[in-house]
Amino acid sequence: MFEAVFRKYGLIRSDASDVSKANEIPEKKQDGKYLHIRIEYDEVLDTDNKERNAEQEVLNKTRELTDEEKDFVKKALGWGDKQIAKCTIEENSLNEGKIVIHYRTDRCDLEGKRAENGVLYVRKRIEYNGIIIEGVFPKFDSVFSTYLSPENQKSNAYAKECNAKLKEAIKNDPELRSRFTDEQLKDIENNRTPTGYVWHHNEEPGKMELVKREDHDRTIGGAAHTGGNALWGPDSVDNARKGESF
Structure with a gap:
């Protein structure tokens, strides 16, 4: 199902001996290539922030995901349409054999800054199910x-x-x-x-x-935020796929 996507973006070689593996969720590394998803957090409703994100998308040459790309992300992470609707894909990443997704959630506008209650927002990368996810997250003082x-x-x-x-x-x-x-x-x-x-x-x-x-x-x-609950926790799974493993 995803063979065409993998070939197009360099995630498998055209001479791969077992292309049936293209239908599986990729391992952490395939032929030296990684699959990346970058998450840009922003669900604030203020007009200025919406305009800023629109400008950023133009600079990064983002576009909507194709149906195949949507299906791939859903299969890999268990996400549903609600989350996929927040994603756009960065064109430049495809030339590097990566897929970089911009996912707008809460308060990316505070990257490197602090919320009113003093919580700092930082950019960080994590890996989940072979996918690298980059985003802006709150850095809470945990006991x-x-x-x-x-x-x-x-x-x-x-x-x-x-x-x-x-x-x-x-x-x-x-x-x-x-x-x-x-x-x-x-x-x-x-x-x-x-x-x-x-x-x-x-x-x-x-x-x-x-x-x-x-x-x-x-x-x-x-501090308003989107964290692991939405990425890998209870709220990350499409209701229709509850009970499946990812």
Whole structure:
């Protein structure tokens, strides 16, 4: 299904002996070439920012994805039409055997700057399912971080695993334990997320960070953002494909 796309963009050689592999999600590396997706975060509604992004798309010579390209990204990441609709493809990347996608989500306009509550936004690359994703992400001050098991990465029950790992960690780390109040320690002992904190899906696949709710929750003044929840977590999978593995 994707053979034509792979050949066109140099993701497989024209003399590849087993072209049937073109129908599979590519490995991290194919013939020295990587598949890249770059994510530009911007869902702000102000007119100035929309104009800035329109100008940037012209400079980067972006266009809409073809049906084959859309299908490839969906197959690789499990994304649905809602996410694909936010993507445009950068023409120049095709000449380098890459596919660079501009994905507009929250607050790319704050790259290198801080939100009103002091959270810094930085550009970073991550790799997911053989695809390199570059984007602007919030850099929260986390008190503890851990990684979800693969089977729980797309589950809404992620807090259960994270809280269990936090509970185990404070048993062996007096310094970590000292950062919580008696009330919060009681929460942890009872397998609950400590009061005043929330588990943030970092952009790195599977990485979870315990951060202050006031920094994270936009409804109470936290930093608006798009993070791992939308890239690899529960909200990343098209509803029609729930239960599949990516």
